[in-house]
Amino acid sequence: MRPEGWTGIFGKAGHLLAVLEAGDDLIRAVAPEAYAQAYPAYRSVSYGVGPKKNTEGAVYLALQSNWVNLGFYQGASLPDPCGILKGTGKALRHVKLTAWPENDRALRDLVEAAFAERREALGR
Known part of the structure; x- marks a missing residue:
């Protein structure tokens, strides 16, 4: 089952819907207990260890015009041996996806x- 609000945000994602669904499947496989919150204004769904996006959020899926961002709220501090994280902010990083990788x-x-x-x- 997709997070509440999923269809309202991503219902018209076209070919990117498969990317969004694969992202949701991966996140839920890694963290089945994850709290998911839809943010229609940002065309995104946030996943974390609780409902507070800014402090408890771990990752998010955000629909852009031609790609999906798989984002990481504390991405600047995460190990990234493959060098796939993009961004220059203090904490946020993301991966741009136009298709889900094999x-x-x-x-x-x-x-x-x-x-x-x-x-x-x-401390959880």
Whole structure:
């Protein structure tokens, strides 16, 4: 089952819907207990260890015009041996996806690291 609000945000995502669904599947496989919150104004869904996006959020999926961002709230501090994270902000990083990769091990590792980082930072 997709997060509440999914269809309202991503219902007209066209060919990118498969990317969004694969991202949601990966996040839920890594963190089945993840709290998911839809943000229609940002065309995104945030996943974390609790409902507070800014402190408890680990990752997000955001629909852009021609791609999907798989984003990481504390991405600047995550290990990224494959060098796939993009961004220059103090904390946020993302991966731009136009299709889901056949081998998603690097994405899985990042999602696992993001949830581990939030659990450790919040003592959970």
